[in-house]
Amino acid sequence: MLIVRRDLCRGCGLCIESCPQQAITLISNTAHINQERCNQCRRCVEACPQGVIIEVAPVSKHELQANVTGLKDKVEDLISKIERLREKV
Ligand code: SF4
Numbered sequence: 001m002l003i004v005r006r007d008l009c010r011g012c013g014l015c016i017e018s019c020p021q022q023a024i025t026l027i028s029n030t031a032h033i034n035q036e037r038c039n040q041c042r043r044c045v046e047a048c049p050q051g052v053i054i055e056v057a058p059v060s061k062h063e064l065q066a067n068v069t070g071l072k073d074k075v076e077d078l079i080s081k082i083e084r085l086r087e088k089v
């Protein structure tokens, strides 16, 4: 799956011109890839002068949910530690 590193995109639009699927649009001067249209041809990767279009492994819904649950547990643990520390002060 290809994504744009939005923090580094300069909004030049060269990737849009290179895409045969019309899968890329500029939103607030930043490129966004429509994953449903993208056919992984990677032309945009070669067209981007900033090198900010990168490939990432797709994450399944199950993996995403497991990560969110893990993070939630850590946040709750941190909050309870902070509360315990506050009680001591
Ligand atoms: S990989 Fe190809 S189809 Fe997908 S966004 Fe880039 S240029 Fe378009």
Ligand code: SF4
Binding pocket: 004, 008, 009, 010, 011, 012, 013, 014, 015, 016, 030, 031, 047, 048, 049, 050, 051, 052, 053
């Ligand atoms: S070519 Fe690169 S820098 Fe230019 S709009 Fe596309 S992603 Fe952004």
